[in-house]
Structure formats: structure tokens, C-alpha cells
Amino acid sequence: MAILKIKKYLGEGTLIIFSVLFALFINKAFESYQTNQRKAVALKSITQELYRNQAILDRWKDQHQTVLGRLTELIEGKNDSLKQAIASKTYLDLGFLTDNKSLIDAFLTNTAWESAKETGIIAEFDFEMTQKLTLVYKMQDVMTDRTLAKILDYYFDTSSHDMDNLDQVLIQFQLRFVELTGQELVMVTMYEEALEAVR
Helix, strand or coil: CHHHHHHHHHHHHHHHHHHHHHHHHHHHHHHHHHHHHHHHHHHHHHHHHHHHHHHHHHHHHHHHHHHHHHHHHHHCCCCHHHHHHHHCCCCCCCHHHHCCCCCCCCCCCCHHHHHHHHHCHHHHCCHHHHHHHHHHHHHHHHHHHHHHHHHHHHHHCHHHHCHHHHHHHHHHHHHHHHHHHHHHHHHHHHHHHHHHHHC
């Protein structure tokens, strides 16, 4: 009789332990599924953001190369008619250099990347992917927050509209656009590498 009770308790105990372990397994599997879903959504958002930023950069690169080319021609004395048109104004009109287009027609975003960091889902990304994404977004910030900001700050500085000192002003703009276009060329490769990492 005692042996039957012991067998019964052992059977019930084993069943309880098995039930708890099975519940934990199901719970863990569901958590893993949710994590994988959040990771997939984050990667899709980051991929779309990188493609959008890449398209914006392509437009910027072409436009800024054109501006740099014009600045170089002006400094080397190869476009006197353009220089005379610029000098005829009482201020430096960037429209002569940009074909009256905006210097920046859209913003490079980092919303998907910042969201992934805030939610902590980047802990699920592999190391190499995280490295490439961190690098591309840092360089993007440097280009927009520093290099482009320097160009705009210089343009809005009153000294850049001193038409008596036009040659020096053009050289200052050329130096800044050399830096910007160089960074844009680097960003082309960085976007490709980051997109390859998230595929």
C-alpha cells in the first residue's frame, strides 16, 4: 500500500515537473518568436531607411559635385561670365552655383536605427551588422551635422557676402565642398556595405 502511494506521488510529481518544464519551454519559444518578429520588423525598417537615405545621397552627390565643379572653374578663372554675374550682386547668391536648386532637398534620417537602439532589439543583431550600421549612421551624422552645417554657417556669416573679397570667399566654399563631396563618396560605399549586412 505504501509502495503504491509512493508510486502515485512520484507519478504526480513527475507529471507536475513535466508540466512546468513544458510550460516554460512554450513560454520561451513564444518569447523567441516575438523577439525574432521584432528583429525582422526592425531590420526591414532600417533597410528601407538606408535605401531612402542612399537615394537622397545620390541626388546630393550629383548636385554637390556640380557646385564644386563651378567653384573650381571660378577659382581657376575658367568661367568669367558666371563670375561677373555673381559679382554683379551685392551678396553671394548661391543660386548661381546650384542652378537655383536647394543645397539640401531632403534630410537623411536615422529614425529606424534610433528606434532599434531604444527598444534594445539591436542586441539581437550580429556583431558585424551592428558595427556596419553604427559606422554608417555615425558618418551620416558627421556629414549632416558638421560638414553641411559648416557650409550653411559660412553662407549665413556676413563675411561670406563681402563681394570685394569674392575670390577668398569662393576658395572657402570650395574647401568645404571638397570635404562634403569626399564624405559623400565614402558614404556611397558605406551604404552599400550596410545594406549588404542587413540582407
